[in-house]
């Protein structure tokens with residue numbers, strides 16, 4: 001009798017204490033590939049319909065000044081996975097599929113998001129595109145992920161799963177896997193199974209989608225990349241803009257399957273979801289009013305849509321103008337999950353933007369890719385392309401039309417000095433990609 005009374009009294013006290021540490025939230029990180037700033041309806045697209053992402057934004061927070069670290073795939077992923085500038089990992093450019101260029105990848109010396117979450121007791125899964133190394137030692141399962149379904153190259157045929165040089169590129173962990181299906185649907189199928197299996201313990205689920213990267217193929221198209229066939233890298237469909245629309249809409253539908261699964265499993269209130277793109281759109285997509293495309297350091301190359309969703313924790317329908325970068329995602333997710341780590345990051349925890357509506361303190365941010373340099377601080381952006389210099393006030397000139405370099409030379413000098421300092425710091429890391 002005494003024991004029973006004790007339990008009745010003690011249990012509610014214990015329960016009230018548990019919350020985060022005892023019940024750490026699940027983390028889902030979803031990334032589109034080459035999707036531009038104006039490619040989804042909640043970021044202004046009238047051509048492409050994305051009801052799921054729109055709902056996520058209306059229930060969560062939308063970032064109008066979120067940037068990928070790279071203007072192309074590999075560097076963005078290196079930065080996202082490590083919380084550090086991609087230059088530290090030696091991955092400033094793309095790891096290409098060409099047989100003489102696919103040797104390098106992410107090194108063991110880099111501590112990845114998956115390793116940190118795994119150390120904290122999370123199950124970790126990646127379903128989709130890796131693009132941080134072809135060789136077996138670079139496989140995601142050797143870099144903290146318990147489970148990997150997907151491809152290691154920059155793009156595969158959405159139906160035949162062959163890479164840019166025609167080699168089969170579809171894996172379950174380190175083994176080649178033969179599965180039929182449209183990439184976007186298939187990676188979601190595996191992601192849902194992962195959620196089911198891990199519904200009772202915290203998980204980190206990373207879903208790097210292929211859409212809307214080329215080849216431009218919809219769900220019902222035929223495979224283009226087949227053995228012995230000369231194929232076009234971008235696919236055979238003549239109506240590529242229409243295919244692009246289908247690809248984004250199918251991705252949106254599949255993100256909806258993930259959101260529905262959270263509800264089915266009853267874990268939606270304890271799951272934080274972050275969505276972003278990995279770089280700006282090509283000229284087939286829509287970068288809104290931004291200048292430039294994928295590969296360039298004009299805003300169109302790296303300012304991309306981002307949305308965070310965490311029911312009852314983030315104010316529904318919030319919009320932030322805080323300048324946030326891919327390297328900030330890892331430290332923020334650690335903060336959301338209540339994980340303490342001794343690791344140091346270039347990125348900053350932006351959870352106060354999510355939960356308190358605060359702005360981050362002003363700080364200098366840097367980009368470098370193929371004879372292009374950017375330093376950004378506050379509203380000001382210094383851009384150098386080869387020898388040509390620009391200075392823009394993005395607050396009033398998001399389209400980068402009005403070069404103020406001549407009239408604001410002192411401000412430009414300050415920014416150049418910061419860039420020089422940053423380049424000196426990065427100079428000690430050997431770059432392995434172009």
Ligand SMILES: [Ca+2]
Pocket residue numbers: 033034072073213278279
């Ligand atoms: Ca990309």
